[in-house]
Structure formats: structure tokens, C-alpha cells
Amino acid sequence: MPAPVLLFHGLGRTGLSMLPMARALRRAGFEPHVVDYPSRKHAIGALVDDVVAPRVEAVLATADRVHFVTHSLGGVLVRAFAAGRADAGRPLPDGSRAVMLAPPHAGSEVADALGDRLPFRTTLGPALSELGTGDASVPAALGPVRGVEAGVIAGTRALVPFGRLFGGPHDGLVSVASAHAPDGLADRAVVPKTHALMMMSPLVIGLTIRFLETGRFAAPSGA
Numbered sequence: 001m002p003a004p005v006l007l008f009h010g011l012g013r014t015g016l017s018m019l020p021m022a023r024a025l026r027r028a029g030f031e032p033h034v035v036d037y038p039s040r041k042h043a044i045g046a047l048v049d050d051v052v053a054p055r056v057e058a059v060l061a062t063a064d065r066v067h068f069v070t071h072s073l074g075g076v077l078v079r080a081f082a083a084g085r086a087d088a089g090r091p092l093p094d095g096s097r098a099v100m101l102a103p104p105h106a107g108s109e110v111a112d113a114l115g116d117r118l119p120f121r122t123t124l125g126p127a128l129s130e131l132g133t134g135d136a137s138v139p140a141a142l143g144p145v146r147g148v149e150a151g152v153i154a155g156t157r158a159l160v161p162f163g164r165l166f167g168g169p170h171d172g173l174v175s176v177a178s179a180h181a182p183d184g185l186a187d188r189a190v191v192p193k194t195h196a197l198m199m200m201s202p203l204v205i206g207l208t209i210r211f212l213e214t215g216r217f218a219a220p221s222g223a
Contacts, residue, residue, distance in 0.1 A: 002031040005067040008074030040125035068098035075103025086147030106181035107133035109165040145184035154179035155193040171195040189217040
């Protein structure tokens with residue numbers, strides 16, 4: 001039976017953004033399920049409880065493990081869900097893996113700059129202000145990654161004018177340092193890709209499939 005993979009898009013996006021990844025996963029022998037969820041309508045905690053949890057439990061009713069591929073906010077949701085399950089003594093089944101593309105695990109400086117501005121708060125919803133780097137940052141308070149074997153791919157190419165907000169390499173919205181911040185990651189990778197289009201990159205897709213198959217981004221020695 002093909003291993004199921006749940007795909008979670010980022011803030012303000014739709015499941016359409018994850019379709020190229022889903023098609024490649026199916027060709028690689030996985031069973032992808034794109035989750036199109038209302039990222040702009042609810043806070044992070046509500047999205048974890050009302051979107052992630054029921055979809056995972058539904059998959060695990062018929063499968064012995066579950067994988068994830070996430071973009072941006074989606075990675076924070078899966079990290080929070082997996083941590084909560086682990087803390088409750090119910091970690092995800094052994095062999096469950098997650099590839100997180102450009103997740104703001106330590107928050108985003110862009111969220112700091114835009115989160116209190118009414119047009120952006122109205123358009124992107126309550127999760128935006130929760131993704132900052134300050135004391136109210138939800139992802140920064142989650143602690144080490146636990147409950148799932150996770151790898152993070154961060155980008156270093158920017159197409160949006162927020163470069164002055166960052167003190168190091170970034171993809172326009174999330175810094176490499178933030179994406180790679182948590183302890184407990186199984187592997188980390190950096191690619192010359194932008195935040196908005198990372199999930200459609202053949203390079204990123206290939207790295208994602210390799211991690212789901214092997215638990216590492218690098219090819220095995222001699223491969």
C-alpha cells in the first residue's frame with residue numbers, strides 16, 4: 001500500500017500551490033492528499049485542532065504511518081500537532097516523516113512588520129500576527145521538534161522588497177536561520193529558491209522525495 005502524504009499549503013495560499021508536488025509524489029509511489037484549508041480565517045491553534053488533527057486521524061485509521069509535505073505556515077501547524085501528540089504520550093507512528101518548506105519556525109520579520117497593519121491583518125487573518133518573532137510568536141514557543149521525523153528546506157532567493165528586515169540569508173519572507181531554528185530536526189537543506197515558488201521547484205521536489213524515502217536530503221554515499 002502506498003504511504004499516504006498530507007500536503008499543507010502556506011498562509012494565504014490554496015491547495016493548488018501544492019499540486020505539482022502532489023503529482024510528483026504520486027509518480028514516486030506515494031499517496032498524496034492535498035489539504036485545502038482556510039489559512040486566513042483562523043488562529044494557529046484552531047487550525048491545528050480543526051484541520052490538521054482530523055485529517056491525520058482519518059489517514060491513520062487505515063494506514064500504519066503518515067508523511068507530510070508543508071509550505072510555510074503549514075510546517076508550523078504540523079510541528080505543533082506532532083508536538084502536542086507526543087506530549088500527550090501518542091507520538092505519530094514510527095516512520096512518519098515531514099518535509100517542511102520555508103517554515104517560520106522562529107517567526108518571520110515580515111510578520112513583525114505587517115502583522116499590526118490593518119490591510120494585511122484583514123486580508124491574511126489572525127495567524128499573521130502569531131508568526132512574528134516577538135513574545136507572542138507561536139512557532140518560537142513550540143520548543144524542539146518532536147513526535148515526527150522532520151527535515152527543513154530553506155530558500156535564499158527573494159523577489160519581494162523586504163530584504164532590509166533580515167540580518168542574513170532569506171527567501172523574501174522567512175530567513176534561513178528561522179526555518180532551521182528548532183532542535184530535533186533530522187536534516188536541513190538550503191536551496192536558491194524563493195518563498196512563494198519553492199514547492200514547485202524540481203530541485204525541491206527531488207529533495208522532498210528523497211527525505212520521505214530515506215530520512216535525509218543528501219543522496220546515500222555511492223548512489
